Structures are given as C-alpha cells and as structure tokens.
Amino acid sequence: MNESEFETDFWKDAELRKSWDQIIPGEPRKTIPYTLTLDAIHKYCRVVDDMHPLYFDEAFARKSSYGGLIAPPSIHILLMFSCTPADDWMRSPGTVNAGQSWSYNIPARPGDTIRLEARALDKFIRKDRLFVVHDNVFFNQHDQVICSGRGWTIRPM
C-alpha cells in the first residue's frame, strides 16, 4: 500500500469495524506490509519538528554508528496505520488513545518492508468506559524486530 491509496475518511465503512462487543482478546488483527519511504519519514519528522541529521543527512548518517539514514523510534506512529487495513477497529471514529508503551530493538530504515503482527490483548470496563488494549510487533524484511508495543484505547460508545 502507498499513501495515495490510504483511505482518509474514517467514517467510510465504519460499520464494518468491530465494536467493543465484537473484539475478541487474543484474536489477531489483519495487517498489510508497508514499504517505508524516506519521504514518509521526513513528512513525519517535520510535523514533530524533529530534524536530526540521522534522519535527513545521508553523509552524516553514513559516518555514524548507524551506517546510514534511519527513522526516529516513534515512526511506529505512522506504521500503525500504514500496516493495517481500512476496516481495522483502530480507525473507528472517536477512538481515544489513553496511553501507549513501546520497546525499541533496531531502527527502521528507508526502504524497509515492514510487517506488523497485532492483536487485541485485553478488553475491560473501567469508570464507565470501554477499554481495549492492542498489542503490536513490527518486523523488517529480515524478520528482525524493530519495535513492540501496546496501547490502551477507549472505544467509542
């Protein structure tokens, strides 16, 4: 998938996405591989005002311990949506992100083909809110773990 194919209208086909009642903890989510481009890295870096030369300056990055350009650790913010299809329940309008935790192994790099293994891990009710916990691992084309993490979401009522 590339960005031009991404459905930005999260209302479209919203009824196809699983509600809190339908989500089964432990059940895998559908995912799709995504090729991370340098343009996509730069677009993300610019919006968080993170212009480190490891992300932008090829010569600087080549001389560094990383040996070339990398993406910032938080690139999983983009990968979460680029590696999931339009009917994924994370896109349900009104989904509130209550918090996330991520562990980082190796950096993603421009040109990587990234795949995601993801599932709902848990769901519960707390203070009259419906929560679902999602669990995710991103791999590169060499099956190396890039990062793994989970997030706590409040589901739309």
Added chain:
Amino acid sequence: MTTNTFDTLRAGQLIEGQPFAPTRESIRAFCEASLDFNPLHWDDDYMKGNFGRTQFGGIIMHGMNNFGVITKMLTDWLYPVGGVQRRLETRWKIPVKPGDTITPTATISAVRTTDKSRWATLDVQVRNQRGEVVAVGEAMVEFPAAA
C-alpha cells in the same frame, strides 16, 4: 564518550526538551504524516458532541504527537553520547489543543548496570503553558558498553 557520559548520570538529573506549539494546521499535518485521520483531530462539528464522560470542546492534538515530542527530547540527548532509546511509556492526562504550548522534561530516576549493558530509567512529563501536566510516563535508555 559513552563511558564517561554513563558514569556522570545521577538520579535527579533533568533532561529538558524543546517547546512545541500545535496549531490547527500542524494537527492536520500530523493526520497526513501519521495517517491517523480520526475526526477527534480535524472535525469541529464532531467534536461538539459528548464522548461519554468527556466533553472536549473542539479538536485536540493527537496523543501520539506528545510521544513524538518526548522522543525527540530523548534522542537529541542520547544520539551525541552514544545512548539508545529502548523504551517509552506514556499516559495522556488532559488533551492538548491548538494554541497550547507543550514542553517535555525527563528526570533520571535510576541508573544500573546489568551483565551485558548499562541503563538509565527516567520519569517523563509534558506540561502545557499553564503548567498543567498533559502527559506522564517512563523511559528506559541504554548506554552500550564501549567496545
């Protein structure tokens, strides 16, 4: 020098990040860069609604924009000294809105050495221009032993 940097770390040491001032335009740009087009972040009419116990009163910045701002603070500190960001956990306390200015800080909570490497843990906070805490969390960073 990685070795020297780790040896200088002390609990209580403060790491300061750069202020970030989200606007309606920057939030829209974050939608496009992250592919997160949840209407919480762009649809004024939708945000007039009531979200169970919560009334936002307008569009809000992505919580993960905080995550990106915290990450920049950590990596700006770590890259020059050979450190590696290994973990970041955050919880959002109150929403951030266009016109706010948020600033992340981190305080070293502990340092320790394991069989294979050297680590520091940090308590992370993000405050807005009124001093309110909008996000809290913990980070763990590694200072690989010199080869």
